[in-house]
Amino acid sequence: MTRLSLTNLPVAPAVDPRALSVGIVHLGIGAFHRAHQAVVTERAAVESGETRWGITGVSQRSTAVRDQLAPQDGLYSVLERGLGAPSVQVIGSVREVLTVPEDPEAVVARIADPAVAVVTLTVTEKGYRAAGAGLNLDDPEIQADLTGRPPRTVVGQLAAAIARREEPLTIVSCDNLVANGPFLRKLVGDYFDALGKVPEAFEATRFPASMVDRIVPATTDADRGEAARLLGVRDEAVVVAEPFLQWVIEDDFAGDRPAWERGGAVLTADVAPWEQAKLRMLNATHSMLAYLGALRGYETIAEAVRDEELGGLARRLMTEDVVPTLTPPDGLDLAAYGATVLERFENPALKHRTRQVAMDGSVKLPVRMLGTVRDRLAAGAEPRMISLAVAAWMVYVLSTQDLDDPQADRLKSAVADVTEPAKLVDALLAVDSVFTPDLRDSTVLRDLLVDHVTALTH
Numbered sequence: 291m292t293r294l295s296l297t298n299l300p301v302a303p304a305v306d307p308r309a310l311s312v313g314i315v316h317l318g319i320g321a322f323h324r325a326h327q328a329v330v331t332e333r334a335a336v337e338s339g340e341t342r343w344g345i346t347g348v349s350q351r352s353t354a355v356r357d358q359l360a361p362q363d364g365l366y367s368v369l370e371r372g373l374g375a376p377s378v379q380v381i382g383s384v385r386e387v388l389t390v391p392e393d394p395e396a397v398v399a400r401i402a403d404p405a406v407a408v409v410t411l412t413v414t415e416k417g418y419r420a421a422g423a424g425l426n427l428d429d430p431e432i433q434a435d436l437t438g439r440p441p442r443t444v445v446g447q448l449a450a451a452i453a454r455r456e457e458p459l460t461i462v463s464c465d466n467l468v469a470n471g472p473f474l475r476k477l478v479g480d481y482f483d484a485l486g487k488v489p490e491a492f493e494a495t496r497f498p499a500s501m502v503d504r505i506v507p508a509t510t511d512a513d514r515g516e517a518a519r520l521l522g523v524r525d526e527a528v529v530v531a532e533p534f535l536q537w538v539i540e541d542d543f544a545g546d547r548p549a550w551e552r553g554g555a556v557l558t559a560d561v562a563p564w565e566q567a568k569l570r571m572l573n574a575t576h577s578m579l580a581y582l583g584a585l586r587g588y589e590t591i592a593e594a595v596r597d598e599e600l601g602g603l604a605r606r607l608m609t610e611d612v613v614p615t616l617t618p619p620d621g622l623d624l625a626a627y628g629a630t631v632l633e634r635f636e637n638p639a640l641k642h643r644t645r646q647v648a649m650d651g652s653v654k655l656p657v658r659m660l661g662t663v664r665d666r667l668a669a670g671a672e673p674r675m676i677s678l679a680v681a682a683w684m685v686y687v688l689s690t691q692d693l694d695d696p697q698a699d700r701l702k703s704a705v706a707d708v709t710e711p712a713k714l715v716d717a718l719l720a721v722d723s724v725f726t727p728d729l730r731d732s733t734v735l736r737d738l739l740v741d742h743v744t745a746l747t748h
């Protein structure tokens with residue numbers, strides 16, 4: 291079948307890609323960026339008529355996405371799967387893909403290009419190479435970047451480009467992290483401190499926080515087949531998404547920016563209440579369903595949430611433990627939000643795999659769950675439901691052979707000789723990159739975890 295390209299275009303994108311010049315560099319051009327920021331950026335270009343915000347995508351680790359997009363002139367489609375028939379839309383905002391393994395210097399040069407005013411990122415939680423709130427200076431890749439090689443880590447790339455630039459730059463993290471903008475600023479600052487020189491341009495660089503939301507499962511061959519059927523041409527780079535899309539961005543830019551608000555984003559002075567509600571309501575519940583669902587043998591989140599008992603536990607997690615810790619942003623009704631989240635999880639067409647959501651638990655738990663645990667303990671409450679989510683992760687670590695986690699070796703060796711629930715809990719509570727001393731020392735939390743693990747393993 292013919293391949294999607296500028297000369298084989300069954301459905302034209304909303305902007306003519308040839309008219310766009312590059313003004314944005316996106317680090318981590320995975321599925322999510324293509325179904326989220328790239329879509330909003332295209333809509334903003336259409337609404338504003340501005341042509342300077344085409345995107346250079348960067349593949350950090352492999353050449354796969356570049357190999358999919360390059361023969362397609364950067365074009366790809368978003369296959370939207372809601373409750374009705376699927377629909378497909380071709381997106382034209384990605385103009386170029388660079389790969390770090392092939393040419394790390396080209397990535398720094400592109401970020402340093404004066405035509406570029408904004409960098410966005412979706413490099414997963416582990417891509418930040420943090421230890422607690424700071425940069426992990428023991429990380430061998432960070433150490434190698436600090437020696438002055440063309441940088442291969444995200445923080446190294448940003449630091450090298452900032453040091454070269456004279457024009458102001460704005461860096462927008464779009465990963466599911468607490469206070470993602472300030473967090474990234476701290477990591478880049480730690481990198482400069484380790485180098486022993488902080489360039490003047492760092493002070494002027496802005497790191498707005500952002501909250502991103504759209505469920506985007508990994509694309510399967512079945513999705514590629516469906517897109518081909520709908521498009522009439524083959525698209526190797528298709529991404530799948532639910533209809534829902536939300537992007538709340540702190541309005542703190544060093545210079546020009548795309549008119550993202552005209553593409554559907556919300557620019558605001560304070561992202562924190564949006565982000566906290568999303569991470570604690572949606573992402574924590576997602577992870578709980580992933581661990582409990584996988585332990586019950588469910589392939590997908592939709593199957594897990596449709597299990598009456600698990601669906602009930604997900605609801606109770608939000609209402610009993612999460613909602614009491616939140617101060618919602620103006621205009622957000624938490625009860626309605628929680629109901630919408632569960633409806634979105636129930637979408638059977640998405641087929642978001644429990645194993646995908648369950649991966650990288652050691653870096654997701656502190657972001658999604660442990661703030662709620664801490665706040666509930668501080669309020670003198672018994673965090674029964676959120677500790678169930680943590681316990682489910684513990685049992686998942688114990689029972690999963692090929693654990694997909696940046697700390698898999700450490701976690702698996704911690705639980706290697708474990709034979710009883712209390713030992714499992716103590717072994718994992720001792721992992722200091724996940725649990726802080728206040729949580730390790732809480733007998734309330736430990737007792738709840740032992741109870742839950744006992745119930746889950748019997």
Ligand SMILES: NC(=O)c1ccc[n+]([C@@H]2O[C@H](COP(=O)([O-])OP(=O)(O)OC[C@H]3O[C@@H](n4cnc5c(N)ncnc54)[C@H](O)[C@@H]3O)[C@@H](O)[C@H]2O)c1
Binds near residue numbers: 319
């Ligand atoms: N998929 C979603 O539903 C969704 C929704 C909201 C937010 N996000 C955010 O986007 C991130 C990426 O999701 P995705 O669906 O695009 O995943 P993906 O697997 O399709 O892409 C991940 C990207 O991160 C890069 N990456 C992975 N590990 C890295 C590392 N150690 N160092 C540098 N780069 C690394 C990869 O090269 C790839 O470009 C998530 O981790 C999350 O923070 C995703």
Ligand SMILES: O=P(O)(O)OC[C@@H](O)[C@@H](O)[C@H](O)[C@H](O)CO
Binds near residue numbers: 466504505576
């Ligand atoms: O993308 P991850 O791996 O950080 O997390 C998995 C999901 O919980 C997450 O991607 C949600 O689908 C998303 O945050 C919804 O906006």
